[in-house]
Amino acid sequence: MNEAMIEMHHVFKTYPSQISALSDITLEILPGEFAFIVGPSGSGKSTLLRILFCAERPTSGEVVVHGIHITQPDFKKIYQLRRTMGIVSQDFKLLRDRTVNENVAFALEITGHIREEAKSKASEILRRVGLEEREGDSILALSAGEQQRVAIARALVNSPPLLLADEPTGNLDARMTLDVMEIFTDLHQKGTTIVFATQFTGLIKRYSYRAIRLLDGRKADSHKVEEVKATG
């Protein structure tokens, strides 16, 4: 049996305002798996992803990513863990004063690659997401769907085995959503583990991947599944 890519054991997250974001979450995601984290807004999807990439620490519980116990108090090398994962979010987080290629190459430059090498690798990855024609364009000249593809290209440029996507289609129309989903499906087929948080149940119906349902910070299998569907 494969060692899990992600393990969460009895994870709780309560904010200082006593708002409980996650409650007793236990799950496992295997290498090469595509897993949807689905639930309505405020269900804890983003908190779960933020814990996986160490932007937040859980209040209690254990989290293991790539065999690294990231919840242990002596775990400090967040940046090393992040080099093994790509992160994509709803708001793209692109640098508006740079071109498409520069945005992608930036991720390589700041992890120690020389400029020319970074630019050429960025071109290669932009071809994979269908943006080879827009390389020299300013980010501001792109549509939302294209911007999201640049963000995906940037997340992939270091060839991470794990991709965490937080509502990556949240700001896209139906056609752009399908374009972006095509990229994710392709990546999954090539072996990348994908954790995809979304509130659109339509996506999970269309793609036959495992869906982990969250409601009010709990795994929805402790609630009625219909309840989740009703809110989605």
Place this chain on the structure above:
Amino acid sequence: MFFLQYVIRRTFQNMMGNLFSNLITIGIIAISMLIFSTFTLLAFNLTNFLKIWEDKIEVIAYLKRGTPSSEVEPLLKKTRLLEGVETVRYVSPYDAMGFMETKLGGQKNLLEGIQPAVLPPSFEIQMKKDYRNSTKIKEVVAHLKEIPQFEEIQYGQEWVETFSVLVHILRLTQWILGGLLLIAVVFITSNTLQLTISSRREEIEVMHWVGTSPSFIRIPFYLEGLIQGFLGGGLAILFLFLLHQGLFLYIPPSMQAWLAKIPVLFLPLETIAWILLGGMVLGFFGSFVASMRVLKYK
């Protein structure tokens, strides 16, 4: 090599991107360092003046009138043996009169009718180098006072003491002011760098996401602080030098002649190096505080 190139390029981009706030910070550091350096220069010159003065200090011990000349030689020997005494010269009443006549020059006729005997004989005592300060002189004077043949001991005590106190006050002010300016400079540098950091917030967030090492993110900001401190310190030294030079241009000729005897020196190279280094340390510390506040890995 790549890291160094990146750090230099990034630091330069950061500084050019926030040119106005950088110039303001450098200006404020320069003003603060100028105030501190001015006090350093004053204290340096006054200490130097005090040293010259102390070097010239001699103690004059007046002998009681009627001291037999047979006692002079043993007394000279006794005085020479005192700790801290370098040379002792006996000045007879005739020598004293001769000295006064020389001093009065063309007006020596004022001394007509005055007998040398009215002037007391004295010993001019030159101190050893280590004893030419008010504390040590007092020790020697105390020993001289124990010798009964001496009627009065004179030295520029009050002047030296007042001057020493003045130098001490100046040095104290310099360091108190220096301490306050230090806090101000750290605060200002730290705030400007926070502005720089927030203007690059999105970029830093991306850097955090892709796993850039913390030092890769922070070092350009540290270098920016160091450069700000260096330029601020350098400007302060330059202004101080211009002030120092300008001082001579605007001094009335009557005072220039007097000042010629007292050299008004500029800071020695070593002190200049310390001031520049101090500016850099302050700039670095400011950027360190800023990065601790706003560059936490998220």
